[in-house]
Amino acid sequence: MREKKNFAERTRISKEDRTRKKNFLVFEGNRTEGIYFNTINELKDKIGINPLIEIISIEKTYTEEGWSNPKKILEQLLKDLEEIENGKFSYKTLVDKIIEIIMEDKKFFSNISKEISLKEIIEDIKNEIESLDNIVENVEEDCEFLLNMIIKKLFLTIEEIPNILETVLKNIENKQITYSEDIDKMCLIVDRDKKSFKEEQYNYVKEECERKNFKLYVTNPCFEFWLLLHFDEVHLINKEELLENKRASSKVRFVESELKKYFPYNKNKYNAELLIEKIHLAIENEKKFCEDIEELKDKLGSNIGLLIQELKEK
Known part of the structure; x- marks a missing residue:
């Protein structure tokens, strides 16, 4: 795993020469979540996030292409950080x-x-x-x-x-990830896909994140549900159908099909700025669903709104 290009240097700013605190975001997928959070990074001032806070995407390397299981991704991240520590x-x-x-x-x-x-x-x-x-x-x-x-x-x-x-x-000796345990925050952002992310894997990832002082952010059933929270119409949709997220067609599942009713969405290309304009609504809507990391294993909801709030409060 490695830092996304253009965000690899730890910069120092202001007369006090303060080091920016970095928030590293490790995604289950590369495109959908990356588009959204890269846009957040670009619009920090508009959202109300302290400019001293850096948001850095961690992307998969060439040997990791196609990986999507959160347990596998976390284990590789831990290996990479261990390599850096041991030299x-x-x-x-x-x-x-x-x-x-x-x-x-x-x-x-x-x-x-x-x-x-x-x-x-x-x-x-x-x-x-x-x-x-x-x-x-x-x-x-x-x-x-x-x-x-x-x-x-x-x-x-x-x-x-x-x-x-x-x-x-x-x-070769340049750090792929410039994470400092004492300063920075490591965030793992994943979907609760019950078919590929089994209960025992969920428990393992949660416990390992707690042990390493990483933050775990989960959307059940998928990241598109967090995007759907940017619209009040989410409350009109059957909750059981959202949680089950069955196939609506050969190409898309239920949550994505509902999102497309309110927003021109494509997993690999969409205008995230239109969503970011509604981010405060998404944070409020999220509170009406499950936000607890333990209960998110089985319940419809997300705690990504908590991440956004934490970024704003620093």
């Missing part, structure tokens, strides 16, 4: 760093063959290495081995990417 890193971190550097070079990104996917490359690497979770012992040697393997799969040559080995070695 050691895994093959997974090394692979992600190499791919990141290659993919962010637009000159090469556009030339990459569409016939080979990053997923295939990562699977090939897994077949060559006992476990991506193993700790790298010889950084330069392992980096060169993986680099040559990835470059060949992308139909590139080492000559086409001069100094890439040096670049990877130089950047």
Whole structure:
């Protein structure tokens, strides 16, 4: 996991040179929640959030694409933070760093063959290495081995990417997540999808967040219900149907279909600013449903409004 680009530097402002407190947001999905909270970050003044508060999205790395289970995401986050604390890193971190550097070079990104996917490359690497979770012992040697393997799969040559080995070695020790336990707040934002997020997993995630002093924010049944709370019409919808969230069609479930009646919504692209204008209404509407983290395991509701209030009160 890594910080979303453009928010990776801890900045200092004002004459007192005060360090900004960071609120790290780890999402179950990358797009829907990310669009919403990135817009909140852009509109902090309008919402009434202290400008000294930074809101930073944590996004999945290349080896984590497709992950959605909250337990798996939390466990990886804990591994990443442990790597940072110990000053050691895994093959997974090394692979992600190499791919990141290659993919962010637009000159090469556009030339990459569409016939080979990053997923295939990562699977090939897994077949060559006992476990991506193993700790790298010889950084330069392992980096060169993986680099040559990835470059060949992308139909590139080492000559086409001069100094890439040096670049990877130089950047590998840069923190993917600049979280400071003493200053910052880590927030895990997930859906209570009973099919993929089992009760024992819910209990585990809740207990681990408490142990690590992380904050857990849950919407039952899904994030779209929080978005639906931005409209008073939410109170007119059958609560049992909202909680069950059955398929309304082959493409969407009930909550999303109801949201689309009041707002032009697409999971990957929507105008979150229109919703943020109603955020105070969403906070008030949320109070009429379940907000308790223990009871959210089974009841319709959300506690994301509590997160927004906490950001405003700091």
